[in-house]
Amino acid sequence: MKFSSSSAAVAASLLSASTGALAAAIAKQKFPTATQNLEITKEMLEISVFGGQTIRAPQVLNAGFVTPGRGPRALAKAYAKFGVEISPELLLILEEILEALGITVPGVAGTGGTSGTTGTGGTAANQSTSASQGMVAAVPQLFDSEYLAQVSIGTPPQTLKLDFDTGSSDLWVFSTETPKTQENGQTLYNIAGSSTAKQLQGATWSIRYGDGSSSSGDVYLDTVSIGGVTVANQAVESARQVSASFTNDSSSSGLLGLAMNSINQVQPTPQKTFFSNALANLAMPLFTANLKKTEAGNYNFGFIDTTEFEGSLSFVNANTTQGFWQFESAGFAVGNATTTAITSMPHQAIADTGTTLLMLPTAIVEAYYAQVPSAQNSQQLGGFVFDCNEDLPNLTLAIGSYNAVVPGSLINFAPADDLGASSSTAAGSASAVCFGGVQASTGLPFAIYGDVFLKSQFVVFHGGNAQLGFAPKPVTGQ
Ligand SMILES: *[C@@H]1O[C@H](CO)[C@@H](O)[C@H](O)[C@H]1NC(C)=O
Numbered sequence: 001m002k003f004s005s006s007s008a009a010v011a012a013s014l015l016s017a018s019t020g021a022l023a024a025a026i027a028k029q030k031f032p033t034a035t036q037n038l039e040i041t042k043e044m045l046e047i048s049v050f051g052g053q054t055i056r057a058p059q060v061l062n063a064g065f066v067t068p069g070r071g072p073r074a075l076a077k078a079y080a081k082f083g084v085e086i087s088p089e090l091l092l093i094l095e096e097i098l099e100a101l102g103i104t105v106p107g108v109a110g111t112g113g114t115s116g117t118t119g120t121g122g123t124a125a126n127q128s129t130s131a132s133q134g135m136v137a138a139v140p141q142l143f144d145s146e147y148l149a150q151v152s153i154g155t156p157p158q159t160l161k162l163d164f165d166t167g168s169s170d171l172w173v174f175s176t177e178t179p180k181t182q183e184n185g186q187t188l189y190n191i192a193g194s195s196t197a198k199q200l201q202g203a204t205w206s207i208r209y210g211d212g213s214s215s216s217g218d219v220y221l222d223t224v225s226i227g228g229v230t231v232a233n234q235a236v237e238s239a240r241q242v243s244a245s246f247t248n249d250s251s252s253s254g255l256l257g258l259a260m261n262s263i264n265q266v267q268p269t270p271q272k273t274f275f276s277n278a279l280a281n282l283a284m285p286l287f288t289a290n291l292k293k294t295e296a297g298n299y300n301f302g303f304i305d306t307t308e309f310e311g312s313l314s315f316v317n318a319n320t321t322q323g324f325w326q327f328e329s330a331g332f333a334v335g336n337a338t339t340t341a342i343t344s345m346p347h348q349a350i351a352d353t354g355t356t357l358l359m360l361p362t363a364i365v366e367a368y369y370a371q372v373p374s375a376q377n378s379q380q381l382g383g384f385v386f387d388c389n390e391d392l393p394n395l396t397l398a399i400g401s402y403n404a405v406v407p408g409s410l411i412n413f414a415p416a417d418d419l420g421a422s423s424s425t426a427a428g429s430a431s432a433v434c435f436g437g438v439q440a441s442t443g444l445p446f447a448i449y450g451d452v453f454l455k456s457q458f459v460v461f462h463g464g465n466a467q468l469g470f471a472p473k474p475v476t477g478q
């Protein structure tokens with residue numbers, strides 16, 4: 001991958017959206033060589049005046065909410081999302097989990113959660129007085145298996161909690177058209193209750209996953225706002241059918257896709273995402289994700305908050321031809337790259353907030369767990385597990401010239417023993433087993449840098465020219 005063109009593009013897009021101060025700062029910057037990423041320092045971003053709108057969308061902790069088998073479920077959800085057939089072993093595990101939850105339909109279960117309290121994010125970046133700002137609550141569900149944030153739809157505004165997903169491109173919601181039998185306490189989009197709702201005639205949508213779970217329906221155009229940023233005539237996909245796994249996730253009223261327009265599922269004419277529609281009105285054509293482990297994190301739209309990361313931002317090109325925030329990763333090191341050499345293992349990857357785990361090529365996964373004495377690839381539990389007391393090594397992933405360090409603490413994803421609720425495994429021994437946050441991407445078209453990775457980084461999704469920026473941040477919840 002050539003980073004020189006990427007560098008120029010990032011510089012140009014930042015320039016176009018900024019005042020002379022940043023332009024001057026970037027002009028002074030020495031351009032990186034072909035093998036280096038573009039580094040943007042905090043100083044270059046300390047501009048006091050942006051035009052346009054910004055949104056801050058903090059997440060809120062959903063404290064202590066535990067459900068069985070979240071490791072295998074997270075794995076299955078990732079497979080399902082990208083249409084990979086689930087192995088018979090994993091299917092068996094899922095069936096056990098579902099049974100324990102009192103659900104009889106095979107598939108990947110989400111379960112109902114409690115709502116977190118609304119909170120605010122960190123210190124706002126210095127914004128112009130004309131820039132509108134807002135905030136919205138988000139809740140890490142099922143021990144960080146999804147991140148929800150509040151979205152207002154319609155006139156007067158109706159507030160729904162949606163799963164922000166950089167791995168899909170549809171904004172779909174439970175609505176007054178969703179059959180009562182498929183609802184389970186979700187907040188519904190009341191179509192008749194919105195004076196600005198109008199049906200997009202002849203438009204339908206349908207999303208089907210590999211495990212048979214699905215949702216589908218028709219489409220309305222309505223006013224959608226996140227925090228202070230409003231898009232009129234946003235395509236809001238109303239569910240006329242959702243499968244059991246969506247029904248059971250009572251805390252999520254749907255998804256808000258943040259990937260490319262090209263993979264939007266509306267027929268006959270694909271519709272634009274909220275981010276795509278809002279882009280021209282944002283102060284900078286980007287959003288940032290700052291996910292945290294079991295703690296409030298946030299999404300920002302339209303600005304980069306320099307208080308949310310350490311050091312400088314490192315930008316690479318995103319390849320959007322498949323509709324995702326796809327990039328090339330160069331290799332890895334088990335431990336810190338400062339003390340260990342990077343092993344070259346180029347692979348394609350996507351940055352996906354809608355996938356829980358970090359799913360990597362098998363060779364990397366095996367090399368990593370080779371350094372964890374108690375680790376084993378468990379048929380019974382559907383992935384790599386290890387002794388919960390094991391001190392896991394860090395994992396460094398090389399994204400161009402930037403080395404992203406994923407602390408071992410984030411790779412200790414979840415106790416595997418909660419599956420024991422329905423299995424005959426002795427509680428005593430099972431309680432010591434933890435499910436790994438890093439699993440193999442076998443069968444997937446690319447590696448998936450999901451929440452386990454994203455919790456270790458501050459990530460910029462630059463829609464202006466399709467680039468991704470990464471920076472280290474203090475990692476919490478260790
Ligand atoms: C924010 O910008 C205003 C106006 O440019 C300036 O007076 C103020 O010192 C800035 N505050 C911070 C924290 O940088």
Ligand SMILES: *[C@@H]1O[C@H](CO)[C@@H](O)[C@H](O)[C@H]1NC(C)=O
Pocket residue numbers: 101102103104111112244247248
């Ligand atoms: C959803 O899960 C609950 C338990 O959390 C169960 O009682 C209910 O029957 C399930 N509903 C469906 C539609 O599967």
Ligand SMILES: *[C@@H]1O[C@H](CO)[C@@H](O)[C@H](O)[C@H]1NC(C)=O
Pocket residue numbers: 319320321322348
């Ligand atoms: C982008 O991804 C597509 C599909 O994976 C691939 O065919 C193409 O070569 C990639 N382009 C670049 C510039 O890497």
Ligand SMILES: *[C@@H]1O[C@H](CO)[C@@H](O)[C@H](O)[C@H]1NC(C)=O
Pocket residue numbers: 336338339405472
């Ligand atoms: C490993 O990297 C982290 C994050 O970059 C850093 O805080 C830490 O000091 C490093 N540890 C060692 C032993 O080099």
Ligand SMILES: *[C@@H]1O[C@H](CO)[C@@H](O)[C@H](O)[C@H]1NC(C)=O
Pocket residue numbers: 335336393394405406407408475
């Ligand atoms: C792992 O990373 C954490 C935080 O990034 C750091 O504090 C620690 O020193 C690293 N551990 C090792 C063994 O490098």
